[in-house]
Amino acid sequence: MAPFNLLYYRPDTVDQALDLFRILSKEQHHPAFYGGGTEILTRVRVQDARFDAVIDLKAIPEVLVHREYQGSAEFGAGLRLTHVANRNLWPLLTATADRVADHTVRSQITLGGNLLSALPYREAILPFLMSDSAEAKVATIGGMRTHRVRDRYDQTFKLKPGDFLVSLVVDGHEIQGLAFKSRKMTRIDWIDYPLVTIALIRRRNGGIRAAFSGWAGFPFVSSRVDKILSNGRRSPSDRAKDAVEHMPMPALSDTHGSRAYREFVTQYTLAGMLEELEEET
Ligand SMILES: Cc1cc2nc3c(=O)[nH]c(=O)nc-3n(C[C@H](O)[C@H](O)[C@H](O)COP(=O)(O)OP(=O)(O)OC[C@H]3O[C@@H](n4cnc5c(N)ncnc54)[C@H](O)[C@@H]3O)c2cc1C
Structure with missing residues (x-):
């Protein structure tokens, strides 16, 4: 059990998650989207972050998508790194994601959590930065937006407060046999x-x-x-x-x-x- 008070929400839909963030912010809370929680909980525990509410994204189907679809491969932000590696849709992503932490921690860390970590490493982002086709689907209050990963990346993957990463999509032709x-x-x-x-x-x-x-x-x-x-x-x-x-x-x-x-x-x-x-x- 975490030795601190943290409001915990687990919405079922993208819209509920966005609404929760907005409502909690209006009520003067400090919400954070929550993937595997390994970093958030550590930062709250050592009082390095002011989050007092977390919105766990892992019950939202779009965030858990893991598929080959219409010539592309799509990776939900809520996928655990071990799942990404076991399914191995993109061997380069497997090779980088599978060296993050140890197996036990990797089975908690999510793809979105790694990419949006406050730590400098974010190793799982390397394949997406090298890809010409990689796109990120981002949930915003104005609807789902798609951005080229390389266009949105400047030292970190840029998200506006209240937006969250839903999934990443790469062109199957680009990654096959690479x-x-x-x-x-x-x-x-x-x-x-x-x-x-x-x-x-x-x-x-x-x-x-x-x-x-x-x-x-x-x-x-x-x-x-x-x-x-x-x-x-x-x-x-x-x-x-x-x-x-x-x-x-x-x-x-x-x-x-x-x-x-x-x-x-x-x-x-x-x-x-x-x-x-x-x-x-
Ligand atoms: C023991 C240990 C060893 C580690 N070793 C490595 C390593 O070797 N290499 C490496 O690269 N990293 C390493 N890490 C760092 C780890 O990858 C990050 O801390 C990562 O953030 C944890 O993922 P998580 O899913 O638990 O994130 P969380 O704690 O859930 O979230 C981390 C941050 O990402 C945000 N976030 C999460 N999901 C989303 C989303 N979908 N949309 C928007 N924001 C989101 C959260 O709000 C939070 O700010 C290690 C961590 C631990 C605990």
């Missing part, structure tokens, strides 16, 4: 926050796309880095060195590793991943 590599490097243990997590894809035109978590205070992609990595006339190690030198921001120095160590680990990991990806494709 060559990829995903690697999470941690300081010591297999299970930890990332020193750096790197996801790479080889696009049908031969170009490489990369996404990073752990390097900075938020996950990111960079067209400049992609251009460097895509230059197949240069060796993987030269490209990796150049990419690390041209990251859009300096690497973090924190308890997981110094800036120099992060740069070193990123460079050699990236070189190895490039080599493997290009050997296989």
Whole structure:
């Protein structure tokens, strides 16, 4: 039992959830949408957040959708990361989501909770940031809105207060048979926050796309880095060195590793991943 007072609501529909947020806010409460609750409860417990009411989205059918439909794959924001990995509709998403936390915690964490976490890692967003087709369905008081994930992402996935993420949709043609590599490097243990997590894809035109978590205070992609990595006339190690030198921001120095160590680990990991990806494709 949580040692604090938290109003708990579990609406059955999108409209009920939106109304609840509006009504609770009007009544001077501080509501939050609730996925797996692992972060919300921790933050409330250590008084890092002022939420006093939570709106659990997991009884809303649209938030639990998990399907291949009309040539697309759709992932509800309320899906547990273990479900996403077990069903494996998108192997790249499985590979990144399946390295978040340990299995027990992953069976609580939801896709939406990971993507909208206040923590800097949000590893499950990497595949969506690399995708051209990825769209987010967002519930708003004015109705359901669809946005390209890349357009709505600037260090975080942008949502207006009172709106919530319903699901993410990617084009099946884009993800089918996509060559990829995903690697999470941690300081010591297999299970930890990332020193750096790197996801790479080889696009049908031969170009490489990369996404990073752990390097900075938020996950990111960079067209400049992609251009460097895509230059197949240069060796993987030269490209990796150049990419690390041209990251859009300096690497973090924190308890997981110094800036120099992060740069070193990123460079050699990236070189190895490039080599493997290009050997296989
Ligand atoms: C032990 C442990 C280890 C971890 N390791 C990792 C790791 O290795 N890599 C990593 O990336 N992360 C890691 N995390 C972080 C974790 O992914 C996030 O804390 C995530 O937010 C938890 O998901 P949740 O579903 O429990 O979120 P919740 O606690 O339910 O919500 C988190 C935030 O997201 C918002 N939210 C949730 N769903 C929605 C929605 N549909 N629409 C709008 N807002 C929403 C909430 O309002 C809240 O602000 C770890 C967490 C724990 C507890």
